[in-house]
Amino acid sequence: MRWAATTLYKIYVRSNCQTMVFFVLLAISPGLSAHGLAPAHNVTAQDEPDDGGGVIQVRWEISESGGVARYEIIRMKGAGATDGIVVGVRNGAQDSFLDEGDEHAIENDVDYRYTVRAVGADGETADSEPSAQVRASASWLDTTLAANMVAVIVFAAMFFVLVMRGRRGKPLYIRPIDALEAMDDAVGRAAEMGRPVFYAPGLHSVTQPATVASIGLLSRVAEKSARLHTRIMVPNYDPLTWPVAQEVVRQSFIKAGRQEEYDPDDISYLTSRSFTYAAAVAGMIVREKPATNFLFGHFYSEFLILAETGAATGALQIGGTDSTAQLPFFITTCDKTMIGEELFAAAAIVGDDPISRSTVKAHDWFKVALMVLIPTGIAVGMLADFGMLEELLHGLGVGDPAAAASGIVEALRGGR
């Protein structure tokens, strides 16, 4: 009604019959004040795409009258229902609400309708017309992750091709990794000094890539230690990595024919608090004085305490991690370091089977694909910057080159 009043006022100011319009305004003014709040209109509701269901997006056009303190979003279950529950509140300037069913869950494949109730500062209310029926449903595919899916499929295809090649006996070359080659000598050093070998498998769970790689390397170190009659100590942070480490070391001792020398107490669980783990390990290193410390896996800020203590005792240290924040500390405190992916490659080389080596090869092929994709994307972006992308697309016969160019730039710089 406020727009009507504004329009009449303009007529009043501009017209030659101001007295008459004044009386018209005066006559309708009680009505304007009594029915001053207009409802929201064009309320629409639609299922939120690319999700597991149970979410509905509600939109509306805000009240033309203004003066709305808040909007109450009311959900009605069933096609003919007129009563509903308030599922959300928005302020007077907002025009959408994502109903995620926080307090009252939305059932999938059930009809719902929505009404938006405008509430004025004085408590006056005005309900909108209800939206059309809507159903929430679960999506089979999250299309926002399409690039992700394509990348996984491409990587998997590369992996399988390389595994087939490896199984046919085609040699798969992997360049030497310094830290890996130094591992056997480091165990030999411990054997010569008559001191134990110390192995920390990191702080991540055994399901994380760095820990999986670390466990792979542990088998190599444990087997070498067993062959050289050298004690190996593996203090664990994660309670589920602990039994895995125990089993790997036990198998390595069996493989080396030294099963009787395996001591399960040397593969221990300490604690799952990082700095407490660091304090305990630092104490162990100082008391047991291992000749060699292997530090492979994912570590956090406690790493420097471990490595600095090891360095202070004169131990040879070989480490590797995928934690970019901790790599500087590995490089400064370890004699040899595996940087990031070198850790995974080393674990694959230790495995020395076609599947493990194919994994590294597949990574390499994938990297080559990325090294081609990145400059290509940049070149396309530059064409767009200099206004040449539309011309190119037009020359290629694209129907709507402007929209296509806009979409490409959006994909490059604003999304996936």
Next chain:
Amino acid sequence: MSTDPYIWVAAILTLGVFSFLLRDNPFFCAVEHLLVGLSTGYMFCTYWHNVFVPELVTPLWEHGAGSEAHLWAVVGICFLWACKYVESVKDLSRLALAFWLSIDLGLAIPTEMEAGVIAQVVGTMGVSFNGPVEEIFGNVVLVGGTLAALTYFFFSKAHKGVVGATAKVGTWVLMIGFGASFSYILLSRIALLIGRLLFLLRDWLGVIH
């Protein structure tokens, strides 16, 4: 000086940990064992009260045989895991481990691909060379450094010739990045040290305000 007994306990334990800087000693050893015992006990209680009882025991107790199927599956996995301690059937515990590993790794793949690959590639492709000179220079370093670092992590070729030279550039890029990261993190560690010193000097001894 503080009269709060908790402050005193915390201060004595802090000094116990600091005493390791001199050498290993019985005081540090006692504090270390106390910390390990406390943290493990605390973790056990946390899992017991926040996970095991409310998520598994209570629902099973309330609904009995009519409980949701996945809860019984969890019970089965728990028993498989416990088989580890019975010599004759201990290999069954591997089933529980295999189940858990496969689920966790399967969930990790899309996350890793999204955060570790797609986001990085899109971020690198999205740079613009249509701006001020310093921005263009920064973007050239970013793209060139990324490609050189990727070459360093290429394992299928020996680092010789062009590949070797590019990998060498990649090594420099990595080392410069690590250097910057090192100094940044070192500052945060100093802030932690200042925090402990403040605790000792202000909260405990009260010699500064």
